[in-house]
Amino acid sequence: MMASATIPVRVAEVDRITPLVKRLALQPSDGVSLPAFSGGSHVVVTMQRGEGVHRNPYSLIGPPGDRSRYQIAVLRVERSRGGSVFLHDHAGIGTALQITPPVNLFPLIGQARKHVLVAGGIGITPFLAHLDELRRMGARYELHYAARDLEHAAFADRLLAEDPGRVRLYPSRQGRRIEPAALLAHQPLGTHVYVCGPGPMIEAVVAAARAAGWPPSHVHWERFAAPGPGRPFTAVLARSRRSVLVRGDVSLLEALEADGLQPPYLCRGGACGACETAVLAGEVEHGDHYLSDEVKAAHTRIMPCVSRARGDRIVLDI
Amino acid sequence: MQGPAIKSKPSYSPLAPDPGGVHHLLVGHGCGGEALIRLYRALGGPRGSTEIHYAPAPVPAGELGAAIAGLDAERTEIYGSVDDLLAVLPGVLEGCAMGTRLYVAGSETFLWRITAIGRAFGMDDDEIRREPCGPAARRVYCVHCKAITDDVRTTVAECAGCGMTLLVRDHFSRRLAAYMGVKVDAEVPGEIPGPEALDP
Numbered sequence: 001m002m003a004s005a006t007i008p009v010r011v012a013e014v015d016r017i018t019p020l021v022k023r024l025a026l027q028p029s030d031g032v033s034l035p036a037f038s039g040g041s042h043v044v045v046t047m048q049r050g051e052g053v054h055r056n057p058y059s060l061i062g063p064p065g066d067r068s069r070y071q072i073a074v075l076r077v078e079r080s081r082g083g084s085v086f087l088h089d090h091a092g093i094g095t096a097l098q099i100t101p102p103v104n105l106f107p108l109i110g111q112a113r114k115h116v117l118v119a120g121g122i123g124i125t126p127f128l129a130h131l132d133e134l135r136r137m138g139a140r141y142e143l144h145y146a147a148r149d150l151e152h153a154a155f156a157d158r159l160l161a162e163d164p165g166r167v168r169l170y171p172s173r174q175g176r177r178i179e180p181a182a183l184l185a186h187q188p189l190g191t192h193v194y195v196c197g198p199g200p201m202i203e204a205v206v207a208a209a210r211a212a213g214w215p216p217s218h219v220h221w222e223r224f225a226a227p228g229p230g231r232p233f234t235a236v237l238a239r240s241r242r243s244v245l246v247r248g249d250v251s252l253l254e255a256l257e258a259d260g261l262q263p264p265y266l267c268r269g270g271a272c273g274a275c276e277t278a279v280l281a282g283e284v285e286h287g288d289h290y291l292s293d294e295v296k297a298a299h300t301r302i303m304p305c306v307s308r309a310r311g312d313r314i315v316l317d318i
Numbered sequence: 319m320q321g322p323a324i325k326s327k328p329s330y331s332p333l334a335p336d337p338g339g340v341h342h343l344l345v346g347h348g349c350g351g352e353a354l355i356r357l358y359r360a361l362g363g364p365r366g367s368t369e370i371h372y373a374p375a376p377v378p379a380g381e382l383g384a385a386i387a388g389l390d391a392e393r394t395e396i397y398g399s400v401d402d403l404l405a406v407l408p409g410v411l412e413g414c415a416m417g418t419r420l421y422v423a424g425s426e427t428f429l430w431r432i433t434a435i436g437r438a439f440g441m442d443d444d445e446i447r448r449e450p451c452g453p454a455a456r457r458v459y460c461v462h463c464k465a466i467t468d469d470v471r472t473t474v475a476e477c478a479g480c481g482m483t484l485l486v487r488d489h490f491s492r493r494l495a496a497y498m499g500v501k502v503d504a505e506v507p508g509e510i511p512g513p514e515a516l517d518p
Contacts (some may be wrong), residue, residue, distance in 0.1 A: 046441025113440040186417045190440015213340035213366070215444035 006098040007034065007044060011091050014068060021154040022088055023061070023124065026070045026099065033067040038127035040106035040222070043070065044268055046098040047086050053257065054083035055191075057224050057268050060102060072098070073154060075122040080226055082249075094291055097172040103266045104221035108133060115141040115189030118178060120197020124154055126222060127196065131159070146170040146178050146197065151172035180208035181297070194220045224269030224285055225306050227251040233309035237318050238280055252304035261318075263304060270306035277302050282314030322372050324488035328426075333357040333449040339419030340366035344391075345407065347400050349451040350423030350494065351382030357421055365503065366417070369393035373403040375406050404496040407432065411439045419445055426450045427457040427468065430495030454516045458486050459496035466496055472513035474502055481511060 013025035028034055037060055047054040062071035076088045090099070106126050107114060115134060117127045123144055134141045143163075147153035149171045161166045170176040178201070184193060193214070195205040202221045209219045229249050235256070236243045246255040253275055256263050266274040269287030279302050286296045287306035295301050302316070333353050342361055346354045349370055352423060361368055368391045374383035377399070381397045397403040411418075422432045429448040436446050449477070458467045458475065465479020470486055477484050477499060484499035491498070503509050 022446075111440060111499060113443070145401075184416065189411055189414050189418060191416050210338070213338055215338065215442070217442055217444045218416065 006100055009097050009099055010094040011093055011097065016074060017154045018074045018152050020152065021073055022076075023071060023073050024087065024091065025062075026072065026097065027068065029096065034070055035101050036067060037064055037070075037102035037129075038104050038107055038306040039064055039131075040126045041102035041104040041106065041129070042106075042126070042224075042267070043072070043099040044265070045072070045082060045083075045087075046100075047091075048096075048098075049082070049086055049090070049182065052082075053254070054086060055254070055257075055265075055268055056083035056087075056112070056226075059106075059129070059232045061125050061128040062216060063318075064129055065132075070102075073122070073125050073128075077226065080228075080250040081146065084274035100266075104271075105267055105272050106187050106220065108139075109218075109220070111190070112218075114188055114192070116142060116183065116187060116191060116193040117143040118180070118183070118193065118197070118201070119143065119145045120178075120195075121147055121152075122199040123195075123197030124156065124220075125196075127194070128155060130194070131163075140281075141166060144170065144178050144183060146172060146201070147178075151175040154292060155316045157186045180205045181211065181287075184208050184212045184214065192218045192220060194222075196222045199223060199225075219275075223271065223291065224267060225308040226269070228289060230285065230308045233311065234313045235309070236313060236315045237282075238315050239318055246308070251306065252302070253310060256304060256318075263318075265305055268305045270299070270303050273303070275303055275305050277304055280315040280317050280318035283310040284308075284314070323488075326428075326490045326492075327488040328448075328490055328492075330427075330448055330450055333421050333423060334446065335359035335361045336419045338489065339445075340368060340417040341414060341419070342368045343410070343418055343420045344370045344423075345372070345403070345416065346370075346419065347403065348375065348424055349382075349384055349427070350449070352452060353381070353423035353449045354421070355385060355389070358391065365497065367392040367434075369395075369410075369450055370398070371395045371407065373397040373400045375399055378379055404431065407435050408439075409442075411435065414439075419447070422446065423447045423451060425452050425455060427455070427495055430492060434495060439460050456486060457494075457496040457517060458484065458499040459491060459494050460499050461486060462501060463498070466494075467499070470497075470499075471516055473516055474511060474513035475499070485511075486516065 008029040009026040010029050012027040015023050017023050042056050042057045042059045044057050058072035074087045077084045085231045108266045116308050119127050170178050195202050231246045234243050244255050244259045246252050266272040283299045284302045286309045288303035344354045370391045373385050420436050422429050456470045458470045460477040461479035467478040483502045485502040487498045489498040
């Protein structure tokens with residue numbers, strides 16, 4: 001499997017939503033319409049920056065019917081590998097980018113009788129398109145949105161204005177917190193819960209759902225684990241008999257791409273499993289939430305998008 | 319006659335408690351009462367609550383009904399007929415919250431009629447368990463006239479709608495709670511095999 005063909009786009013609009021979040025509208029460079037997508041979809045944005053290439057996943061936040069442009073919201077993450085900072089500081093009207101076709105790893109469940117959406121911080125983004133879809137379907141839903149404060153709660157003004165009865169905001173600086181157990185205790189049969197936000201929030205909602213007797217089939221979450229920087233190491237590619245040096249500030253997947261390989265990927269966040277690769281030797285510092293604990297402990301598979309070698313060297317079956 | 323196993327034919331196992339649930343809803347009729355009593359005892363004071371909805375018919379004199387009424391579930395309802403139970407169940411489910419598990423025991427037709435009501439409330443297979451009892455009687459859907467023939471016990475049977483002689487196949491529709499019936503001599507007119515008792 002090869003990486004998907006990308007679509008050339010240009011930045012058509014930029015505006016600041018909060019002190020740390022910018023909204024970008026992307027239009028196809030060739031003027032043709034973009035692929036259709038469903039609520040919860042993301043694209044991977046490729047940024048050329050001198051010699052370096054950044055690829056980051058972003059949820060599509062515009063209405064799913066709009067094929068003339070895609071909209072994304074970018075949180076500026078200071079201590080990261082630089083993709084979000086590049087989009088904040090260097091992307092303006094006209095900047096050329098490449099995006100993958102949309103992929104949806106976080107769709108709404110059509111059979112649900114009610115949808116409970118739980119967002120934390122920038123985790124609001126997939127829900128913006130979900131909300132559009134839910135309103136169009138006339139579905140029953142509620143949104144619980146936790147953020148640092150009102151100033152940092154991206155799109156909160158709009159959400160509250162559009163739907164005051166069904167949107168609840170929890171500014172943590174005012175001591176307001178989402179309480180998953182209370183939230184999930186008396187939901188009607190056929191309710192599905194969706195959560196996107198920081199890891200501890202996802203874990204708390206998943207645990208509360210289990211404790212309240214919800215089957216896993218009714219609990220959905222999305223988390224793009226941004227690959228953190230780590231120690232440099234060497235990846236030996238056994239089949240092609242070469243080795244690639246992985247610097248501390250790039251991911252294994254990025255290093256392979258920089259070396260001219262085209263490994264498959266979809267989410268670049270350790271969630272989807274597309275880039276799973278067999279490990280022949282060496283231990284893995286796992287950063288994904290795709291592989292099972294048993295497989296992780298065996299050190300026989302790695303997700304190159306977020307995981308690294310634990311030691312100086314790892315041998316891959318590619 | 320039917321060749322290899324048909325995937326849509328449901329397979330069942332005895333009802334067992336789902337420890338993941340916090341509210342256990344036991345629904346049965348007739349001989350299914352035995353499975354409900356066994357399940358209730360196996361639940362043996364699990365976390366959460368239990369309620370039982372049971373229609374004794376066609377068990378004579380409702381002996382199982384008396385035994386079930388004697389269990390100390392949080393709520394027990396005994397109905398005069400399956401239709402009464404079917405009429406009440408949607409209101410019961412409306413009052414249930416996520417965390418409920420539905421256990422169904424009775425004839426195969428009953429299992430899937432109750433399942434269809436559960437599905438209409440958004441319950442999926444992770445939340446519904448089923449155990450059949452009684453004779454291997456099938457509800458048959460005629461693919462020609464779309465009529466339903468109840469209580470079919472042989473592999474070849476007459477359609478209650480159009481009167482055609484049908485071969486009762488193992489193809490099962492969960493939505494219709496019925497097996498597929500097709501014209502038995504469609505390929506070679508007049509060649510009608512003798513009816514055999516259906517497998518459970």
